[in-house]
Amino acid sequence: MPTSHRLVLPRLVELGAGAIAQIAPMLASLGCHRPLIVTDRMMVELAYVARLTEPLEAAGIEYAVFADTQPEPTESSIMAGVEMLRQGLSSGEFDCLIALGGGSPIDSAKAIGVLGSFGGQMRDYKVPRDVSEAGLPLIAIPTTAGTGSEVTRFTIITDDQTDEKMLCAGTAFMPVAALVDFDLTMSVPPRVTADTGIDALTHAIEAYVSRKANLYSDQQALAAMRLIAPNLRTAYHHPEDRAAREAMMLGAHLAGVAFSNASVALVHGMSRPIGAFFHVPHGLSNAMLLPTVTEFSIPSAAERYADCAKAMGVAEAGEDIDMANQRLLAELTALNEELQVPTPAEFGIAEADFMSHLTVMAEQAQASGSPSNNPRQPTIDEMVALYRKVWEARTPGVVA
Incomplete structure (x- = not known):
C-alpha cells in the first residue's frame, strides 16, 4: 500500500x-x-x-x-x-x-x-x-x-x-x-561561499539518500545538485558572477526544501558536535566529513549515490554504478581541495582534545536522530572510527 x-x-x-x-x-x-x-x-x-x-x-x-x-x-x-x-x-x-x-x-x-x-x-x-x-x-x-x-x-x-x-x-x-x-x-567572501555551498550540497545529497526520502524531496534534491555542483567553484573563484550566485541561491533553497521534508543523515549528525566542541562553522564541519561519511554509506545505497553523481554532472547518465560512485568520491575530495577545506588539525584543533571527545561526539550525534536516517546506520564505535579517519585525512587546505 x-x-x-x-x-x-x-x-x-x-x-x-x-x-x-x-x-x-x-x-x-x-x-x-x-x-x-x-x-x-x-x-x-x-x-x-x-x-x-x-x-x-x-x-x-x-x-x-x-x-x-x-x-x-x-x-x-x-x-x-x-x-x-x-x-x-x-x-x-x-x-x-x-x-x-x-x-x-x-x-x-x-x-x-x-x-x-x-x-x-x-x-x-x-x-x-x-x-x-x-x-x-x-x-x-x-x-x-x-x-x-x-x-x-x-x-x-x-x-x-x-x-x-x-x-x-x-x-x-x-x-x-x-x-x-x-x-x-554578492558580497559574501570566498570562505563563506565555500562553506555554505558545501553545506547546501550536503543537504541535497543527504536528503536524497535519507531513509525518509520521498518522491517530492527527491525532485528538489536532484534539482539542487544540478544547480549547486556546476556553480559552486565559479561562485568561489568569481564572486561577482551573478548567474553563478543566482544558481547557488536557488540550489540552496531547493536543498532546504528537500531536507526539511526528508531529513538529513549521518554527515549532519556527526557535524554538529564538531561545531559545538571546537567552534567549527557548520558548513565547514560538514565539508570535513562529507567524503569520509559518503564512502562509508555508499554500500547501503549505491544506486542512490550514483544518481547523485549523475545529477552533479560528474558521471554519465548510463554509467556503471560502481564507477559513478568512484567519480562521486573523487569529486567530493577534489572539491574540498579546490575550496581549501582544512582538516580538523589544520583548522587548529589539538589532537589530544579531539581524541578525548570522540565518544561523547558520537553519542551526541546518535542522540540527535540524524544518523538513524542514514542508509547505512552506524554504531557508536563506527562513528568513533569515522571521526578518527577524518582526523587522519590529509587533504591540503588552509583557512582563508
Missing part, C-alpha cells in the same frame, strides 16, 4: 533579484504590521539592515531591531532577544518576526519566536519532541546560499551547559514566508 508523506513549506516565497524590496507588501499579505527584526552586527555594518528598513519606513511600518545574534548560536546568545520579544508582545509592540542573515540569525529568530511565545528552555524543545505549536509569524531573508533555513522546520541551538548542539524540529520553526534575493549574496 502506498505511503503518504506530509510536506511542510512556507506559505509565501518571493524569489529573485530585488526580492527584499517586497517586504512591505509581503507583511501586508500576511496581516502583519509590527515586526521585530532579528539579525547580526555584520548585517548592520554592511547596510543590509538599511536595505530592509528603508521600504518599511516608506510604507509607514514601525519596527525594532535585535542585532546581537551570534554565529553558531547558543541559548545564552538569544536570551536578550527573547526578553525583547516577550516585552514587545505584552505591550502589543510586535506581531511578527523578520530574520535577516545567514543560518545563524535565522535559526536564532526561530528559537526566539518559540521561547518568547511559549517560554521554557531550549532543551525543552529538542528532538524527539515535535514542536507543532502555532507560534509568531516569521519572515526569513537569507543572505547566504547554504543553510536553506528559510524553508526548513528545524533550528539548531547550542546548550551552554553541555556544549550539545540541540536539533529542534516542528512546524513551529517553519517560516511563514521567505524573501530569497541572490543580490544579498
Whole structure:
C-alpha cells in the first residue's frame, strides 16, 4: 500500500533579484504590521539592515531591531532577544518576526519566536519532541546560499551547559514566508561561499539518500545538485558572477526544501558536535566529513549515490554504478581541495582534545536522530572510527 508523506513549506516565497524590496507588501499579505527584526552586527555594518528598513519606513511600518545574534548560536546568545520579544508582545509592540542573515540569525529568530511565545528552555524543545505549536509569524531573508533555513522546520541551538548542539524540529520553526534575493549574496567572501555551498550540497545529497526520502524531496534534491555542483567553484573563484550566485541561491533553497521534508543523515549528525566542541562553522564541519561519511554509506545505497553523481554532472547518465560512485568520491575530495577545506588539525584543533571527545561526539550525534536516517546506520564505535579517519585525512587546505 502506498505511503503518504506530509510536506511542510512556507506559505509565501518571493524569489529573485530585488526580492527584499517586497517586504512591505509581503507583511501586508500576511496581516502583519509590527515586526521585530532579528539579525547580526555584520548585517548592520554592511547596510543590509538599511536595505530592509528603508521600504518599511516608506510604507509607514514601525519596527525594532535585535542585532546581537551570534554565529553558531547558543541559548545564552538569544536570551536578550527573547526578553525583547516577550516585552514587545505584552505591550502589543510586535506581531511578527523578520530574520535577516545567514543560518545563524535565522535559526536564532526561530528559537526566539518559540521561547518568547511559549517560554521554557531550549532543551525543552529538542528532538524527539515535535514542536507543532502555532507560534509568531516569521519572515526569513537569507543572505547566504547554504543553510536553506528559510524553508526548513528545524533550528539548531547550542546548550551552554553541555556544549550539545540541540536539533529542534516542528512546524513551529517553519517560516511563514521567505524573501530569497541572490543580490544579498554578492558580497559574501570566498570562505563563506565555500562553506555554505558545501553545506547546501550536503543537504541535497543527504536528503536524497535519507531513509525518509520521498518522491517530492527527491525532485528538489536532484534539482539542487544540478544547480549547486556546476556553480559552486565559479561562485568561489568569481564572486561577482551573478548567474553563478543566482544558481547557488536557488540550489540552496531547493536543498532546504528537500531536507526539511526528508531529513538529513549521518554527515549532519556527526557535524554538529564538531561545531559545538571546537567552534567549527557548520558548513565547514560538514565539508570535513562529507567524503569520509559518503564512502562509508555508499554500500547501503549505491544506486542512490550514483544518481547523485549523475545529477552533479560528474558521471554519465548510463554509467556503471560502481564507477559513478568512484567519480562521486573523487569529486567530493577534489572539491574540498579546490575550496581549501582544512582538516580538523589544520583548522587548529589539538589532537589530544579531539581524541578525548570522540565518544561523547558520537553519542551526541546518535542522540540527535540524524544518523538513524542514514542508509547505512552506524554504531557508536563506527562513528568513533569515522571521526578518527577524518582526523587522519590529509587533504591540503588552509583557512582563508
